[in-house]
């Protein structure tokens with residue numbers, strides 16, 4: 001069953017100085033429970049695409065459906081969760097208050113949803129941190145809280161915009177595993193934007209490669225399910241991982257040669 005459908009999404013930005021076509025006619029269907037990554041050269045429109053799916057930006061043309069409904073701002077707020085490079089936790093609120101605030105903003109707050117947020121904190125090993133403030137946690141812990149904040153609103157679709165890129169390498173690999181296992185066990189649907197080819201292969205069912213700006217779908221790679229069967233960390237040791245990596249790398253090198 002499809003969860004998200006993009007129909008010919010184009011996006012142009014107009015400033016006083018210039019007009020920029022960021023995305024050109026992107027059509028894509030994401031299935032329920034699928035993990036899709038979007039890769040592409042810098043400036044090809046990856047974040048623009050995610051912001052459009054999130055309902056934060058209106059495309060210049062094209063349509064988006066979430067489930068069987070046309071996407072609008074209200075529906076996006078209620079059904080779509082985010083995890084970004086920065087955690088945007090409020091420094092003056094405790095971890096628990098940050099989590100319940102996320103639920104309140106999305107209209108999901110109840111005693112039961114609060115319990116669910118605390119349960120999630122416990123599951124990811126931060127149950128004893130709920131009364132602390134964000135500056136008392138490490139960067140990796142804060143991103144784990146951001147993961148819980150996203151899960152605690154029980155969204156239909158999760159959007160991940162480079163959520164691991166500000167972390168040190170070891171923390172990044174551990175967090176990739178945690179996010180992967182959590183989303184798989186909950187059968188969540190996710191779209192990840194990343195610059196990291198390895199991360200995209202290790203975590204995804206499909207990798208969407210965008211062309212240099214204006215971003216168009218250049219190629220879609222179906223990642224063999226056996227690569228990431230155990231964990232993104234283990235996936236990197238799989239012989240087919242390297243094959244996929246080389247293929248995507250070559251395509252991206254060709255972009256550089258033609259721009």
Ligand SMILES: Nc1ncnc2c1ncn2[C@@H]1O[C@H](COP(=O)(O)OP(=O)(O)OP(=O)(O)O)[C@@H](O)[C@H]1O
Nearest residue numbers: 013015020022041042043044045046047048049213
């Ligand atoms: N608000 C804006 N106004 C004008 N141009 C914009 C705006 N936001 C993005 N752009 C332009 O649109 C293009 C796509 O930007 P976007 O940030 O979506 O790309 P990206 O692929 O996410 O880039 P990166 O990989 O470097 O993060 C770029 O040329 C960028 O300069």
